[in-house]
Amino acid sequence: MSGTDTAGWPDGLSVGQVRVARPTDKLAEVERFYAGVIGLPVLYRFENHAGYDGVMLGLPGTDYHLEFTSHVDGSPCPAPTAENLLVLYFRGEAAMYELVERLAAAGHEPVEAENPYWAGVGALTFEDPDGWRVVLVPRPVF
Template sequence: MIDPTVRVRLARPSRDLAAAERFHTAGLGLDVLWRTTARVPGEHDLLMVGLPGASWHVELTHDPERPREPTPTADDLFVIYLGEPVGASLIDRLVAAGGTRVPSHNPYWERYGVTIADPDGYRLVLCSRTWG
């Protein structure tokens, strides 16, 4: 049964795990929770980022033998509800770590947040509102 304590994993392919790691750790401030440390034929390279103890994390994969091209759309969003205005220093860190500030497809996110595309083109929305 699904309840509020279930674990959530958002999984996406990545062209470059090192670039994805830089964006999520140096830019967003997440920790590396797990990574593959040795190339194993037939298996994906894997990077998991998140916050220790959180019930969610982001899994990024790369298969050098059969690479998958990321195919994000303007509505593929990873939204973080900050509950406060988005600080300029956070935006600057994300851009310095390989992100690109982009306009949001949805006017709601434009009004209440900042949208940053990660190195693979997936969109992170930093929302100034709260959730719940």
């Protein structure tokens, strides 16, 4: 590919880490969902940092993180749409269904995906405590 280095990144874009952050008014519930049920490790937790509390969760073996924050005055959390998705691709159905069983044991049932594409690749969709959707896909699709 023209104009890229050997790692496939455009010239000058040397990203070493990615973090996706969003606010929540249900910080403890969100942490239980992502860390306790899904199993993402807690990398860092902070309290009263300029009025913010938060938790950073890691995706195992990667430099990709999720951060959830809550502000002392409340966190603006617009209602998500059915297409606001965090998509987790597993390395096989067995690994995905282990998580599906943990989710069910914790009282989380699949919801219908807005986009029929996900059902076509064998994915299941769940909602987190804020209503944001997590899609579990049994294997990478590309």
